[in-house]
Every structure is written in structure tokens, then in C-alpha cells.
Amino acid sequence: xxxxxxxVNSLAVRLPQLLAWLEASPVDAVVLQELKLxxxxxxxxxxxxxxxxxxxxxxxxxxxxxxxxxxxxxxxxRNIPGFADEQARVIAGSLGALRIVGAYFxxxxxxxxxxxxxKLRWMRALRDWLEAELAAHPQLVLAGDFxxxxxxxxxxxxxxxxxxxxCTEEEREHFRKLVAIGLVDxxxxxxxxxxxxxxxxxxxxxxxxxxxxRIDHVLVSEALRPRVNACMIDKAxxxxxxxxxxxxxxVTID
DNA sequence: ATGACTCCCAGTGGGAGA
Numbered sequence: 430x431x432x433x434x435x436x437v438n439s440l441a442v443r444l445p446q447l448l449a450w451l452e453a454s455p456v457d458a459v460v461l462q463e464l465k466l467x468x469x470x471x472x473x474x475x476x477x478x479x480x481x482x483x484x485x486x487x488x489x490x491x492x493x494x495x496x497x498x499x500x501x502x503x504x505x506x507r508n509i510p511g512f513a514d515e516q517a518r519v520i521a522g523s524l525g526a527l528r529i530v531g532a533y534f535x536x537x538x539x540x541x542x543x544x545x546x547x548k549l550r551w552m553r554a555l556r557d558w559l560e561a562e563l564a565a566h567p568q569l570v571l572a573g574d575f576x577x578x579x580x581x582x583x584x585x586x587x588x589x590x591x592x593x594x595x596c597t598e599e600e601r602e603h604f605r606k607l608v609a610i611g612l613v614d615x616x617x618x619x620x621x622x623x624x625x626x627x628x629x630x631x632x633x634x635x636x637x638x639x640x641x642x643r644i645d646h647v648l649v650s651e652a653l654r655p656r657v658n659a660c661m662i663d664k665a666x667x668x669x670x671x672x673x674x675x676x677x678x679x680v681t682i683d
Numbered sequence: 684a685t686g687a688c689t690c691c692c693a694g695t696g697g698g699a700g701a
Contacts, residue, residue: 631688
């Protein structure tokens with residue numbers, strides 16, 4: 430089966446591209462981030478016509494996540510249980526024994542800011558919840574826009590980005606602690622082209638120059654690890670006219 | 684250069700993203 434994550438940066442704007450992508454590159458399930466619309470505006474009909482069931486958790490203007498799947502997901506959870514949050518950032522659901530957690534990590538804006546502190550608190554709460562979730566569901570995938578470049582090789586210019594948001598040691602430490610509960614970065618299970626990114630700034634011809642960051646990830650549990658056959662970044666949608674600034678990441682599991 | 688683009692809500696600009 431194929432699973433994917435994609436930050437669409439406004440589902441209202443990107444719906445035609447999402448539908449075209451699902452038709453060209455069918456997946457069994459995909460988690461979406463940055464819907465930027467409320468559930469009453471969610472395009473359930475169009476997505477159902479494309480052959481997908483949708484679980485949505487939207488918000489006006491900012492954030493918003495969804496889980497699309499061929500078969501309807503059950504045991505759906507919105508946001509991190511026990512962590513009070515005004516922002517719609519997590520949606521989880523089960524497809525049989527497979528637990529899928531889709532997440533839009535806070536951006537953090539700038540190290541030391543209130544938003545940065547929120548990002549770190551959020552990541553700790555996610556880890557605490559996922560530890561229990563993993564115990565209950567050994568076959569677990571955490572996919573989404575992590576807004577963290579885990580290592581320098583995930584950054585086009587590590588010197589310029591050193592200590593900047595997405596690349597601070599604190600964020601990377603939180604990322605490693607999240608992995609340490611029993612997850613593995615599916616992308617790094619395979620040999621990958623150097624300079625592999627999932628996000629490119631809209632400015633400065635960054636995509637054409639391939640100047641980006643790898644901040645969208647698929648982490649799989651140890652139980653799933655032997656069944657992961659491939660993981661790739663699909664740059665095709667980033668070449669569209671009016672693209673999202675993020676590209677999808679696709680993982681193939683037996 | 685605290686830039687550059689895109690999206691949103693707004694309302695003829697400004698915040699946020701990353």
C-alpha cells in the first residue's frame with residue numbers, strides 16, 4: 430500500500446491539483462496539512478467522487494489537517510488528547526491494524542519566541558501521546574509537515590540556516606526524542622539523491638535552483654520497518670503553475 | 684536588505700508561513 434503526506438497550502442486553491450495528483454499517482458491514504466478552511470467548506474463531494482473518504486479537521490485561515498483514504502478510517506482522533514490547543518494540527522485514524530497520524534507541526538517563527546516555545550511544548554505533548562498510541566497500535570505511521578530539518582544534509586545551505594528556525598539544536602533534539610519512542614525516518618531507510626528537499630521558498634527562484642529544506646517526513650514504527658519498500662519525494666506537483674511550496678512524500682509498505 | 688512569494692482576511696495593507 431502507498432501512504433503520502435502533503436502540505437497543500439490552502440485546499441481551496443490546491444483542490445484541482447490534489448485531485449489531479451491522486452488520479453496520476455494513486456495512494457491508499459494521504460494526510461494533508463494547511464487546509465486553511467473550516468470543515469463546512471471542506472470539499473467532501475469532490476474527494477468522494479475521486480474515490481476517497483475524508484476525515485477533516487479544519488480551521489479558518491490557518492492550519493487544518495485531513496486524512497483521506499480509500500476505505501473509511503475509524504477511531505479518528507483530532508489533535509493531541511490532553512493537550513489543550515486552539516489550533517487544528519493533528520488527525521489520526523485507523524485502517525485495520527494500521528494507525529495513521531497526520532500532523533502539522535507548529536512553525537515556531539523564531540528561536541526564543543512564544544511560538545517557538547509552543548512548538549517545543551507541542552512536540553513534547555505529541556511524543557507523550559504517541560508513546561501510548563504506539564503501545565496500543567504497534568503498526569503506526571506518523572506523517573506530516575514537521576517543520577524540522579533533522580540534519581544538516583536536509584538543508585540546502587546549512588551554514589546560512591545554522592540556528593535558524595527548523596534547524597535549531599532544540600528542534601532537532603525534540604525530533605530525535607520523537608524518533609526514539611520507536612520510530613524510524615522512512616526516507617532514510619533508502620539511498621536517496623543528495624539535495625533532497627520537500628519544501629522550497631516561493632521566493633528567489635528557490636525551486637529552480639533546488640534550494641530547499643527536507644521538513645516533511647514519514648516516520649514508521651519498528652514493527653512496520655521491515656515492510657517499507659520505498660520512500661520518495663514527488664517533486665512533480667511543485668512544478669505546477671501556482672504550486673504549494675511543499676511537495677508530497679510517498680511511502681510504499683507491503 | 685528584516686527583501687524577493689503566496690495565501691488569507693481584509694479592505695486599497697499586514698500577518699504568517701518557512
